[in-house]
Amino acid sequence: MPSVARYAGQILFHAGFAAAIGTFASWPMYNRMPEGSAQIKLSFNHGGRRVEDCRRLTAEELSKLPSNQRRPIDCSRERLPVTIQLLIDGAPIYEAVLKPGGIAGDGQARAYEKFIVPAGTHLIEARLRDSKRSEGFDYRSRFEAALAPGQNLAIDFKAEQGGFLFR
Amino acid sequence: MGLLKRSLRACFDSGERFLALAFPPDWNPLLNLGALGFFFYWIVTVSGIYVYIFLDTGVTQAFASVEYMTGEQWYAAGLMRSLHRYASDGLVAVMLLHMLREFALDRFRGVRWFGWATGIAVLLLVTIAGISGYWLVWDRLAQYVAIVSTEWLDHLPFFGQPIARNFLSPETLDSRFFTLMIFMHIAVPLIALVGLWLHLQRVTKPRINPPMGLAVGAGLSLLMLSAVHPATSQGAANLAQVPGSVGLDWFYLGAYPLLETFSGEVTWSAALALLVIMGAIPWLPPMKRQRPAAVDLANCNGCARCMNDCPYSAITMQARSDGRPFEGEAVVDPDLCVACGICAGSCPTSTPFRRLSDLVPGIDLPDRSIAAIRADADAEGARIAGPARIMVFGCINAGVAAACRAADVGVVSLNCTGQLPPSFIDYVISRKLADGVLIAGCRENGCHNRFGARWTADRLAGERDPYLRARVPRARVVTLWAGRLGGAGLRREIAALATRLALLGPFKPKSPFGRAVAQGERADA
Numbered sequence: 085m086p087s088v089a090r091y092a093g094q095i096l097f098h099a100g101f102a103a104a105i106g107t108f109a110s111w112p113m114y115n116r117m118p119e120g121s122a123q124i125k126l127s128f129n130h131g132g133r134r135v136e137d138c139r140r141l142t143a144e145e146l147s148k149l150p151s152n153q154r155r156p157i158d159c160s161r162e163r164l165p166v167t168i169q170l171l172i173d174g175a176p177i178y179e180a181v182l183k184p185g186g187i188a189g190d191g192q193a194r195a196y197e198k199f200i201v202p203a204g205t206h207l208i209e210a211r212l213r214d215s216k217r218s219e220g221f222d223y224r225s226r227f228e229a230a231l232a233p234g235q236n237l238a239i240d241f242k243a244e245q246g247g248f249l250f251r
Numbered sequence: 252m253g254l255l256k257r258s259l260r261a262c263f264d265s266g267e268r269f270l271a272l273a274f275p276p277d278w279n280p281l282l283n284l285g286a287l288g289f290f291f292y293w294i295v296t297v298s299g300i301y302v303y304i305f306l307d308t309g310v311t312q313a314f315a316s317v318e319y320m321t322g323e324q325w326y327a328a329g330l331m332r333s334l335h336r337y338a339s340d341g342l343v344a345v346m347l348l349h350m351l352r353e354f355a356l357d358r359f360r361g362v363r364w365f366g367w368a369t370g371i372a373v374l375l376l377v378t379i380a381g382i383s384g385y386w387l388v389w390d391r392l393a394q395y396v397a398i399v400s401t402e403w404l405d406h407l408p409f410f411g412q413p414i415a416r417n418f419l420s421p422e423t424l425d426s427r428f429f430t431l432m433i434f435m436h437i438a439v440p441l442i443a444l445v446g447l448w449l450h451l452q453r454v455t456k457p458r459i460n461p462p463m464g465l466a467v468g469a470g471l472s473l474l475m476l477s478a479v480h481p482a483t484s485q486g487a488a489n490l491a492q493v494p495g496s497v498g499l500d501w502f503y504l505g506a507y508p509l510l511e512t513f514s515g516e517v518t519w520s521a522a523l524a525l526l527v528i529m530g531a532i533p534w535l536p537p538m539k540r541q542r543p544a545a546v547d548l549a550n551c552n553g554c555a556r557c558m559n560d561c562p563y564s565a566i567t568m569q570a571r572s573d574g575r576p577f578e579g580e581a582v583v584d585p586d587l588c589v590a591c592g593i594c595a596g597s598c599p600t601s602t603p604f605r606r607l608s609d610l611v612p613g614i615d616l617p618d619r620s621i622a623a624i625r626a627d628a629d630a631e632g633a634r635i636a637g638p639a640r641i642m643v644f645g646c647i648n649a650g651v652a653a654a655c656r657a658a659d660v661g662v663v664s665l666n667c668t669g670q671l672p673p674s675f676i677d678y679v680i681s682r683k684l685a686d687g688v689l690i691a692g693c694r695e696n697g698c699h700n701r702f703g704a705r706w707t708a709d710r711l712a713g714e715r716d717p718y719l720r721a722r723v724p725r726a727r728v729v730t731l732w733a734g735r736l737g738g739a740g741l742r743r744e745i746a747a748l749a750t751r752l753a754l755l756g757p758f759k760p761k762s763p764f765g766r767a768v769a770q771g772e773r774a775d776a
């Protein structure tokens with residue numbers, strides 16, 4: 085085979101290799117969300133209240149403890165689970181009882197959930213219970229969100245900032 | 252697995268043959284995958300250092316600085332950015348091909364497990380490096396990579412709070428992670444380089460630089476690609492938006508859609524299972540390997556030829572242990588020896604002219620000894636008859652010779668063409684075991700044992716010890732480097748050699764004084 089043709093073949097090969105590299109470096113596009121939808125992401129870390137209320141020790145109990153451990157208030161470390169409810173336009177889309185983290189059950193409960201909803205205006209209700217009560221919630225929020233297509237609405241929870249945060 | 256290996260091997264064989272239409276053997280890309288990997292690695296390093304100068308390392312400023320490179324600086328930093336991306340992708344492509352090829356050629360089991368294991372480590376490191384690189388642009392793709400990566404890591408029970416919370420909303424974004432990624436993107440490739448250094452510890456004279464012609468072609472084509480199709484960003488990251496539709500780099504991020512589609516349990520189990528399988532296949536099943544080469548001290552004069560020829564650094568020269576006045580002695584490390592026999596082919600004592608009782612070379616393979624090869628040659632020589640008898644020495648890795656056995660064609664198999672001491676050719680012709688000799692091995696530059704074919708060619712050409720003696724008529728000796736697909740070529744070569752031999756007539760050795768030596772007389776000294 086004449087060597088001009090062989091060089092042409094080499095050029096062809098290199099061009100093909102480069103074209104393949106250039107192509108798959110960013111194509112085909114990967115589409116993760118249906119057209120015209122938005123995402124709600126619920127994520128928080130929150131520690132429920134203690135399983136047992138703190139208790140003031142009696143003078144008699146205190147005297148039994150070694151002198152360096154005499155703290156007048158005794159608190160258990162274990163925490164209650166956190167109950168969470170999320171409703172969109174009145175319909176519940178997420179309900180869970182989140183166990184406290186940590187081996188001793190003394191850590192924060194974690195939530196990280198994503199929901200795809202049609203874009204548009206939605207009434208979002210979020211409720212959270214972190215106490216011993218068996219009914220009702222300790223925190224409730226209602227939020228009317230106008231979600232643009234592709235928008236990501238984050239719902240966080242921070243007790244020290246008054247409860248749910250929509251952003 | 253055997254079937255998979257065989258079909259892959261057929262693909263590589265045909266691919267090599269196809270590319271050989273355009274490329275000379277030295278330049279064949281499929282025979283230079285490891286070297287191309289290094290070449291792309293260096294391009295990535297140089298272009299990476301260049302673009303790092305322009306990168307603003309704050310998470311909120313990074314995007315603008317990358318846009319500046321691609322926009323205002325398109326002719327320099329922008330070009331470098333593109334090269335950085337495309338050479339990284341090229342690296343993944345050739346690395347995967349190289350891995351598949353070593354698998355297909357069954358060069359990952361037995362003592363070769365080491366190259367495989369270090370290769371897997373390098374593969375992981377390169378992938379992590381690439382992923383961290385996409386993070387640094389802080390565009391929508393970076394946002395996607397950050398979210399999916401951290402969500403995936405969060406499935407592990409190690410993190411107190413989900414690290415994906417960093418990317419919950421613009422308010423929660425902090426730059427700690429970004430700084431960590433910059434650090435990783437520099438550190439991980441360096442660790443990979445250490446891994447590559449380890450990777451090459453068990454091969455001698457590794458080919459880490461592609462031949463000039465191939466390097467120029469690959470380099471220029473990436474440069475052209477960078478010029479006509481520059482790497483760009485996909486819009487600034489915005490955590491208030493979902494990075495819904497992204498252009499993925501499938502070389503590095505191909506698995507990301509799967510990470511999102513399946514649950515954490517499934518993806519983590521699959522990833523770990525894949526890693527375990529990849530790590531364990533050198534032993535699944537364990538290779539039935541031949542015993543390693545053994546030194547016979549009585550016959551070793553310490554010439555070090557075997558050490559110089561061993562492609563796997565399995566031989567060292569050590570102080571003489573038997574008190575004889577030679578410089579040293581050859582010592583084989585059985586954990587490195589692949590039993591190719593190339594050392595036996597290089598040893599000056601491996602000469603078939605010695606009497607049978609003496610044919611113990613200084614170094615030999617217990618399971619395929621030089622004595623056994625001579626016995627096969629003698630037997631085949633006695634069997635074949637005709638006006639043009641041919642003795643084929645065929646390497647078992649090319650594996651095509653056996654099929655050519657015929658009434659006038661004798662076949663002797665070798666572990667590697669490099670196992671054949673050139674004196675065997677002299678022996679076969681001068682002892683009239685055959686009228687001509689044909690050596691059939693792997694494709695040129697594609698030797699299964701790396702250097703067997705090359706050393707053989709050099710020995711026949713008188714460029715490497717041990718030489719083929721000058722008295723051997725070269726018209727009666729043919730080498731064929733055609734590999735596994737060379738069956739048809741081999742039959743053609745045999746036919747051509749037979750025609751030539753018929754014209755040449757029977758071999759008449761010349762005496763040192765120029766007169767033909769009478770038949771039966773010994774021509775060897």
Ligand code: HEM
Nearest residue numbers: 285286288289346350353358363366367370371374457458
């Ligand atoms: C950037 C990535 C890599 C580079 C640059 C690279 C480079 C090389 C080079 C230069 C050689 C020596 C070839 C020769 O001179 O004959 C080699 C051998 C080898 N590589 Fe890699 N390699 C890479 C990744 C891998 C991977 C991912 C695997 C498999 C998991 C692998 C498996 C092997 C094996 C098994 C050998 C030994 C071949 C033999 O025994 O003859 N490599 N590599």
Ligand code: SF4
Nearest residue numbers: 551552555557598613
């Ligand atoms: S080639 Fe033979 S003689 Fe030379 S060092 Fe090796 S074993 Fe000894």
Ligand code: SF4
Nearest residue numbers: 561588589591592594
């Ligand atoms: S058989 Fe091959 S790998 Fe083993 S010592 Fe000899 S040349 Fe080296």
